[in-house]
Amino acid sequence: MKSSFVNGHELSYQYNIKKDDIILGISSYLHDSSICLLRNGKIIYASQEERHTRIKNDNSFPFLALLNGLNYLDLDKNKIKNIIFHESLNCIKKEERKKNKK
16 A cells, blocks of 8 residues: 555555645543644644543543644634544443444
8 A cells, every 4th residue: 555645654545635734633432532633744732631621531522622722723623634533442332342243
């Protein structure tokens, strides 16, 4: 597979990530929710939701962390071209995992 512009990472061309595109990474509903904004494969902002809500191990959707990142970088939400959401199979019940394997 050919690599896209992100050095060191094999990305399929189906994602159509271009130079200077903003990528939003979201991790939520686990023990610590967080977001990360990337440009050209480099982290330009990262934050955990618990820093904004002051709730230890906050696993809610990282809405405040995202708003703070957009404000800090003076970004419009329409400039985000790709969103990557991390989910853990540990959050899915064992019965559901077995059912989805079939």
